[in-house]
Amino acid sequence: MTESELRVCKLLAFLLEYPDASWRDDLAELGGIVKAMTDDTQRDRLQEFLSYVQDKSSIELQEIYTRAFDLDPETSLHLSYHLMGNSEDRGKALAGLLWIYHRAGYDAAVGELPDYLPMILEFLTLSQELEGAEILWSCLGTVAVLAERLQKNNHPYAGLLALAADILHSPRRRFSEKLSKEG
Numbered sequence: 001m002t003e004s005e006l007r008v009c010k011l012l013a014f015l016l017e018y019p020d021a022s023w024r025d026d027l028a029e030l031g032g033i034v035k036a037m038t039d040d041t042q043r044d045r046l047q048e049f050l051s052y053v054q055d056k057s058s059i060e061l062q063e064i065y066t067r068a069f070d071l072d073p074e075t076s077l078h079l080s081y082h083l084m085g086n087s088e089d090r091g092k093a094l095a096g097l098l099w100i101y102h103r104a105g106y107d108a109a110v111g112e113l114p115d116y117l118p119m120i121l122e123f124l125t126l127s128q129e130l131e132g133a134e135i136l137w138s139c140l141g142t143v144a145v146l147a148e149r150l151q152k153n154n155h156p157y158a159g160l161l162a163l164a165a166d167i168l169h170s171p172r173r174r175f176s177e178k179l180s181k182e183g
Contacts, residue, residue, distance in 0.1 A: 005167045006125050007033075008042050012164050013121035015049065016077060016157070019061040027053065041166075045159040052156045068155055075149050079139035080115040082146070096135040115139050121164065140168050 001009070011030065017023055031050055037043040053061055069077045076082070080097075084090040097114035101107075104127040108114050120140065147161035 001124070001167070004037070004039055004042070007037075008039075008046070008163065008167055009121045010125045011046060012160055012167075013118045013125070015046075015160055016118045016121070016164075019053070019058065019065055021058060024058055024061070042163060045163045049156065049160055064156065068150065068157060075146055075155075077117040077146075078113050078115050079117055079120070079142050080113075080135075082142040083138060093135050093139070097139070100133050100136055117143065117164070143168055 011033070014023075014026070014030070027050065030046075034043055034046045034050060037046070056064070068075050073081065080090050080093045084093060094114055097120075098108060101114060101123060104123070106123050106126060109116075109119055112119055114120075120136065143161060144165035147158055147165045150158035150161055
């Protein structure tokens, strides 16, 4: 990933977290970072979201987030769910993600499943060595589908997911090409 894409992934990792009080406090600082971005599409999508949340109360933001990502399994940010539901294979995938994190020296957040999109985005900003990370890329392949589902409902988080899908497309393609050559 480019330096710009890594920066956007870090922003997305934060913006896709549950909007608690500390999340709200950090938004003002992000406005300046977003305005300084050179990629028009990235800047516009992030700015649109920041403008939207600026006018909402913390309670409204928490309700919007919870309805979309916690109460609707079709748009859950726990990505392996979209691949495997609650099957036994999902448990193996979660363990595989934890192993990838461990090998890279990344400390996964306590109390959160390792397939949580914000966690994966943060991990990607810290570790570019992803050998044996097929399950990670399989999980990330669901982000575009999530974006489409949110876009159908004109959901305010749709632009963030679409931006994540755009950024994740190019490294996934390079990763897939590398696997094809090795296999």
